[in-house]
Amino acid sequence: MAEYCRCGRQAVQRTAWTQSNAGRRFVGCVGGRSGCNYFRWIDEPMCLQGRVVIYGLRERVRALEEEMAQNASLREEALEAPRQEHSYWFYVCAMVLFVLVIVLCNSNDEDN
Ligand SMILES: [Zn+2]
Structure with missing residues (x-):
């Protein structure tokens, strides 16, 4: 089921590649920090x-x-x-x- 951010756009799934969250998936606003900054982790921390x-x-x-x-x-x-x-x-x-x-x-x- 589609998930929407606070600006009403469909949230996109991405994968973090920072040292503290390498490979951890999340959904967020398509505009990222320039958008509404909506963010939710999909995976539990590793x-x-x-x-x-x-x-x-x-x-x-x-x-x-x-x-x-x-x-x-x-x-x-x-x-x-x-x-x-x-x-x-x-x-x-x-x-x-x-x-x-x-x-x-x-x-x-x-x-x-
Ligand atoms: Zn947004």
Whole structure:
């Protein structure tokens, strides 16, 4: 059944990730503290050991996600570097061909 906050909007379910309430679910105003600040815990408080373990795991997940994002951007840079080098050689070859065509055309003109 839907639960409404004091501003008449449907309350939303969220999960707290603070050190003292890691993983503990609550419902609150969609506007949070900017709204009516309606708030109610869904879960009972967890024992200290549970809070420490869940918060520690959450921090490890966050660190691994940051590391993965950094690795992904490094991988993209590594994939892009050879492509730029490839286009550099394409332009060098095109310039050499262009110069060769001009030289050959000029030498044909001088023969006539
Ligand atoms: Zn509200």
